[in-house]
Amino acid sequence: MKRIFTVIGTLLGTMILFAQDIPKNTSYTQIYDFIDELAIDRVIGINSVVKPYSRDYIAQKLREAQAADSLLTKRQRKDLAFFLNDYALECDTVPKNIVSWTDKKTFALSLLQPSFHYYNKNFKARITPILGMDLIGNRKGLIMKRWWGAELQMDIVNHVSVWGSYRDQSYNGHWLRDDYFPTIYDKISGAKIAQPTYLNQIPGCEYKEANYGGDYSDLRGGIKAYAWWGSVGLVKDVITWGDNYNGSNIISGHAPSFPMITLNLKPCKWFELNYIHGWLVSNVLDSTHYYVEENYTDSTSKIHYRPANKFIAANMITFTPIRGLNISMGNSIIYSENNVQAGYFIPIAFYKSIDHLLTKGLKVENQNSQVFFNISSRNVKHLHLYGSLYIDEVSWKRLKKNNPQQNPISYKLGFNVSNWPLKNLSLQGEFTRTNIINYKHSIQRLTWASNSYNLGHYLGDNSQDIYVALNYKPVRGLNLNLSYTNATKFNDYEYIRRDVINAISQKPFNEKTWQNDIVELDAIYEVVNNAYARINVRWNNARGFDLALKPLETPVPSENRLTAQQYLDKFSSKFEQGSNWTFTFGFSFGF
Numbered sequence: 341m342k343r344i345f346t347v348i349g350t351l352l353g354t355m356i357l358f359a360q361d362i363p364k365n366t367s368y369t370q371i372y373d374f375i376d377e378l379a380i381d382r383v384i385g386i387n388s389v390v391k392p393y394s395r396d397y398i399a400q401k402l403r404e405a406q407a408a409d410s411l412l413t414k415r416q417r418k419d420l421a422f423f424l425n426d427y428a429l430e431c432d433t434v435p436k437n438i439v440s441w442t443d444k445k446t447f448a449l450s451l452l453q454p455s456f457h458y459y460n461k462n463f464k465a466r467i468t469p470i471l472g473m474d475l476i477g478n479r480k481g482l483i484m485k486r487w488w489g490a491e492l493q494m495d496i497v498n499h500v501s502v503w504g505s506y507r508d509q510s511y512n513g514h515w516l517r518d519d520y521f522p523t524i525y526d527k528i529s530g531a532k533i534a535q536p537t538y539l540n541q542i543p544g545c546e547y548k549e550a551n552y553g554g555d556y557s558d559l560r561g562g563i564k565a566y567a568w569w570g571s572v573g574l575v576k577d578v579i580t581w582g583d584n585y586n587g588s589n590i591i592s593g594h595a596p597s598f599p600m601i602t603l604n605l606k607p608c609k610w611f612e613l614n615y616i617h618g619w620l621v622s623n624v625l626d627s628t629h630y631y632v633e634e635n636y637t638d639s640t641s642k643i644h645y646r647p648a649n650k651f652i653a654a655n656m657i658t659f660t661p662i663r664g665l666n667i668s669m670g671n672s673i674i675y676s677e678n679n680v681q682a683g684y685f686i687p688i689a690f691y692k693s694i695d696h697l698l699t700k701g702l703k704v705e706n707q708n709s710q711v712f713f714n715i716s717s718r719n720v721k722h723l724h725l726y727g728s729l730y731i732d733e734v735s736w737k738r739l740k741k742n743n744p745q746q747n748p749i750s751y752k753l754g755f756n757v758s759n760w761p762l763k764n765l766s767l768q769g770e771f772t773r774t775n776i777i778n779y780k781h782s783i784q785r786l787t788w789a790s791n792s793y794n795l796g797h798y799l800g801d802n803s804q805d806i807y808v809a810l811n812y813k814p815v816r817g818l819n820l821n822l823s824y825t826n827a828t829k830f831n832d833y834e835y836i837r838r839d840v841i842n843a844i845s846q847k848p849f850n851e852k853t854w855q856n857d858i859v860e861l862d863a864i865y866e867v868v869n870n871a872y873a874r875i876n877v878r879w880n881n882a883r884g885f886d887l888a889l890k891p892l893e894t895p896v897p898s899e900n901r902l903t904a905q906q907y908l909d910k911f912s913s914k915f916e917q918g919s920n921w922t923f924t925f926g927f928s929f930g931f
Contacts, residue, residue, distance in 0.1 A: 360430065360464075360495040361564045361571040361604070362503045363392035366580060366593060367543075370819065370866055371426075373811075374419055375401055377766070380724045380758040383411050387658050389668045389714045390614045391580040391593075394571075395493075398423075399430035413763050418816035426869040429457055429464050435869070453868045454929060464495040468870065470507055472928030478920040481516035483531055483553070485509070491930060501573075504561030509545070513553035521914065528553065533913040536792035539800070539829060539854065540916070541587055543578075544595045544793035560597050570605040570613075579616065581656055581670075582752070583716045583726035585768045586807040586825065587798050589750040590712045590730050591654070595793035596621075600652075603687050612658040614670075615687035620790035622650035622676065648785050650676050652795075653684035653691055656712075668714040675707040676785040708786040722760035728752045730796060732778045732788070744845040750774035750797060764813045772797060772805040775848050780835040802830045802848055817866040822859075829854040829911060831887070836898040843898045853902070854911045856882040876924035882917050884908035 364371065372391070375398060379386045384404045402424050409417065428435040434457040437450035448457040456467040470489040475482065491505035513531025521527040531553030534542040545556040562575025576599040582588035600618035626648040633642045654672030661667070673684060673691035683694040692709040699706045714728040732748035739747075754770035778801040779788040788795050799805055809823035832853050833843045858880045866872040884907035895901075902910070908917055916922070 360396045360498075360501045361394045361566040361573065362396070362493050362495070362501045363562075363575070363577055364395050364398055365505070365560075366392045366578065368870070370864070370872075371398060371423060373819070374423060376724070376756070377758050378405050378416070379718050380722060380756060380766075381411070382664065382718065382721045383408050385660075385663050385718075387612055387660065387666050387668075388583055388716060389581065389658055389666060390656055392577070395427060396430050399427040402427060403431070413759070415764055415813060415816060419813075422816055422866075422869070429459060429466055432459065434459055437868075453871055455870075462497050466493045467491070468930045470505070470928075470930035472926065472930075474874070474924050474926035476922060476924045478915070478922040480520050480530070480915055480920070481513070483516070483533070483915065484512040485926075486512070487928075489930075499565060499567070501564045501566060501571075502562075505559070507558045508555070509558065510550070510555040511553045516915075526914065530914045533915050535913065536789075536794075537910050538913050539798060539803075539827060539856065539911045540913075541594065541798050543593075544791060546596060546791055558597065562602075564602070569607045570603070572604075573602045575600060575602055581614075581654075582712070582714050582728040582730075583754070584728070584752060584770065585754060585756065585809065586770050586805065587772070588728070589752045589772055589774065589797040590714070590728055591795055592797055594798050595790040595795050598790050601685075605687075610660045612660075613655065613687060614658075615655045616652070617680070617685055618652040618654075618790075620650040620652055620674070622648045622785050623792045624648045624650075624785050648676060649678065650674065650785055650790070651680060651684070652790075655687055655689070656714075657688070662719070664717060664719040666714075666716045668716075669712070671709065671711045673707050673709045674781075674786050674788060676783075705783065708781050708783075708788070710788070722758055724756040724758070726752075726754050730774075730778070738844075745841065746775050746844050746848055748775050748778040748780075748801070748844065750778050752797075766811045768807070768809040768811065770805070770807040772799070772803075772807075773849070774799065774801050774803050776802045776831075776833055776844050776846060777835045777840065778802075782835045782837040782840070799827055799829060802833065804828045804830075804849060819862075819864045821862045823862075825856070825858040825860070827856045827858070828852055829907075832900040832902070832907070832910075833896070833898045834900065839896065839898040842896055846896060846899075851887050852885045853887070853907045854882070854884050856880055856912065856916075871929045872927070874924065874926045874928075876922075876926075878922045878924070879920070880916055880922070881919045882908065882912040884911070 378384045384401045405420055425435045434448040437453055446459050454469050458465045468491050472487050474485040487507050487509040489507040493503040495501050511531045511533060516527055516530045521530045532547055534545050547554040547556050560577050562573050564571045564573030576597050578593045578597045579591055580588050580593040582590035598618050598620055600616045603615040605613040625645040629646045631644040652674055656668055656670035658666050658668040671691055673695060684691060695707045695709060711731045716726040718724050730750040734747050737743060738745045752772045756766060756768045758766040774797055779794050779796045780801060781787045794800050806826040809821055812820045830849050831851050860878045863875045864872055884904035886904045887901055
């Protein structure tokens, strides 16, 4: 009996140590920047290769920083107190608000910041409205982006988290200049500044039909069971894998959110496992799967084809041999079968090996597998060094000097110097290169994409990205960021199986097809928690290039040889083509 009571007591004690696992939307960059700043200053230690962080993880790191208060600057202490108020529920209390209808320890309904909070030992809940608008204008006209919705978060008996958020969003182009967009179609396209082929970092979406621009909605949510050592859940969310400050080259979070099963295990300080199995959107019709709609009036029928299945399985294992150094490695597979494959639900597996077992004996096409690595070092105070490598396919013989073929890989190198030599100032630099046909596949159902948006770096294959930014935080809540981006796309190739060797034998980063230079000043001030005002001034110069005429050379069948304007139309929205000064004024509640 004593053993039974000991086991029960241990289980109850473990439940008390459970930590809720509700993800914090990565679009709320202020808290992510602050956590990163504290880690670079070696006030706290983090693993930043996988995002989003959970709200409880963020609260833990804020409390760690609170315990090391003497290491913080004056501005950081004010920021810390500000953010801790937003994470009061994770600290077993309710936040203090400027204008509140209630003054109780377990219940808070406030007007500023607008929110509802409830807390007791078995149940925690938070409801926040979402409302915002950006006015975006340049010489071509004015676009109004607006969004509204709500977010609900619940923690039940200290071991189940349930949350959901809905955002209805639109880009309204009523005021785009008619002389620049002479037709209704061009006018609609002008307001649709997010499209799968456009090379920008606007979050991906599926527009609903609209004659004034573009509407779309973003629903995220999930349920997780958790313990202090990890969690398992069914969620629909946007994820980012790979350290970066200007777009990851592994999983960038650029594609729309998709449903997935998630697993996180962190049984000790030096090891962490993250795993997903996701249901992607193929945007490919399956001719063998359809509905038949009968019309009994005239005895006719209509066939409605259904989209083809598309799945992803991926893992990322992180080792932390010493504080501040994280070494991560993982692999993934995109597969498209009638049903999910049980082997791809194994969290620690090399999926290419499973794929060979399932397909090689039949001499059929295998699936699309990848391998990736990431290293992040914050071992020197005030300095973050990082790098990531995405490998789509590797052949060792391609590494020989006499072999013109290039392996389809992408790599990123970057640094961040924070609070040195001047306090409240940081300097970031990042360089990304991606080889020919990386992220692509000859079978559209197996591409590294969802909703036709590349899951990897926003520039896609045969591209180069240079990013430099100076960030200044003079006072609590104010973030000033001055950045320069040089984004370049080189010769554009399709993945054609019979021509793939010829394509990867071409010189990468050879002829420019598209380039966009961007100088941007972004000012964000968070007035109260989750409510901010924003002013952005941006100069960009997006242009296409004609390729050099080489009539004596054998043409490459897989290369898209377009005119300069065709490249520009393919990779840039009409709103940002050419040289533009663009001004954005906005506000948001709830992000």
